[in-house]
Amino acid sequence: MIPFSSALTNTPHWQQQLADAFRSPRQLLRHLGLETHWHPGLERVAQDFPLRVTRHFADLMEPGNPNDPLLLQVLPSLHEGEPAPGFGSDPTGDRLARTGPGLLRKYHGRALIIATGSCAIHCRYCFRRHFPYREERADRRHWPALFEILAGDPTLTEVILSGGDPLMLGNQQLEELVERIGRLSRVRRLRIHSRLPVVLPGRLDDGLIQLLARSRLACTLVLHVNHPAELSTPLAQALRPLRQEGIQVLNQSVLLRGINDDLETQVSLCEKLFDFGILPYYLHQMDKVDGAAHFEVPAHRAKELHQAMRNLLPGYLLPRLVVEEVGAPSKLPLE
Numbered sequence: 001m002i003p004f005s006s007a008l009t010n011t012p013h014w015q016q017q018l019a020d021a022f023r024s025p026r027q028l029l030r031h032l033g034l035e036t037h038w039h040p041g042l043e044r045v046a047q048d049f050p051l052r053v054t055r056h057f058a059d060l061m062e063p064g065n066p067n068d069p070l071l072l073q074v075l076p077s078l079h080e081g082e083p084a085p086g087f088g089s090d091p092t093g094d095r096l097a098r099t100g101p102g103l104l105r106k107y108h109g110r111a112l113i114i115a116t117g118s119c120a121i122h123c124r125y126c127f128r129r130h131f132p133y134r135e136e137r138a139d140r141r142h143w144p145a146l147f148e149i150l151a152g153d154p155t156l157t158e159v160i161l162s163g164g165d166p167l168m169l170g171n172q173q174l175e176e177l178v179e180r181i182g183r184l185s186r187v188r189r190l191r192i193h194s195r196l197p198v199v200l201p202g203r204l205d206d207g208l209i210q211l212l213a214r215s216r217l218a219c220t221l222v223l224h225v226n227h228p229a230e231l232s233t234p235l236a237q238a239l240r241p242l243r244q245e246g247i248q249v250l251n252q253s254v255l256l257r258g259i260n261d262d263l264e265t266q267v268s269l270c271e272k273l274f275d276f277g278i279l280p281y282y283l284h285q286m287d288k289v290d291g292a293a294h295f296e297v298p299a300h301r302a303k304e305l306h307q308a309m310r311n312l313l314p315g316y317l318l319p320r321l322v323v324e325e326v327g328a329p330s331k332l333p334l335e
């Protein structure tokens with residue numbers, strides 16, 4: 001991950017809040033009244049993949065609870081250094097799918113742009129936690145080459161902005177990017193994959209909503225929420241104007257041991273997402289990335305859980321349980 005830094009004069013409020021994020025396990029644990037759970041080994045683990053948590057996300061955690069499901073997603077663990085057969089640094093085959101600078105092509109008709117390497121929060125199970133963002137992101141200097149490749153593809157109908165978190169870009173840069181994508185005559189849809197509104201609802205500011213509304217492309221925002229406690233009142237308020245502009249909001253979550261691998265949490269998540277105007281889209285079987293094996297839920301357990309969810313939820317609230325297989329032409333249902 002690329003560290004976020006910016007000169008903080010005349011910066012939007014959300015960027016100032018980003019600069020105020022927690023950056024060390026000790027700092028976060030102290031904030032939650034959990035100092036006795038601090039260990040120097042946590043700082044060592046965080047050297048490889050630093051801790052980053054916004055104040056908003058930390059305020060959704062339960063003080064004094066070392067097993068809080070939001071805390072467990074972001075706090076480095078000594079388990080991260082344990083060897084885990086079958087796990088690797090590129091579990092989804094991003095290197096194989098690279099077709100240009102910061103450009104990945106996996107599925108028919110779609111192209112994914114690594115718009116930035118930064119995130120507002122660092123999720124310990126992130127499948128791109130070892131991604132070489134410094135070399136492999138679509139910086140502005142790469143745009144001419146990148147758009148030449150995209151313009152030459154007659155099958156392309158959808159562009160996905162990913163990262164890192166594409167909403168880490170400021171509105172001006174984002175607008176330029178969206179405008180250039182809009183100039184690709186065959187592209188009809190724009191998808192933005194982001195966790196930023198969940199951890200910093202203020203990111204959904206007027207400028208962002210307006211720039212998406214101005215685009216000729218049909219826009220979908222795919223959020224990443226794993227637990228109902230992540231769905232806050234400020235997020236509900238921030239989403240309202242977005243939906244009024246006709247922008248679809250979907251959710252993808254990752255099945256994580258000890259965090260959301262029980263029926264009550266999953267059903268509650270799906271129902272609360274709907275209350276927020278968000279449709280559950282994918283429930284991912286976790287990608288086998290080095291350092292995250294302690295989060296893995298066995299496939300048979302994932303299938304049982306999904307079947308139990310199917311029995312309780314209406315079809316439109318049931319996310320698809322999928323797994324990503326390197327080289328496959330689509331995400332694969334785990335059935």
Ligand code: SF4
Pocket residue numbers: 118119120121122123126127128129163164165195224
């Ligand atoms: S926000 Fe997304 S890309 Fe960033 S660390 Fe979390 S899972 Fe990975």
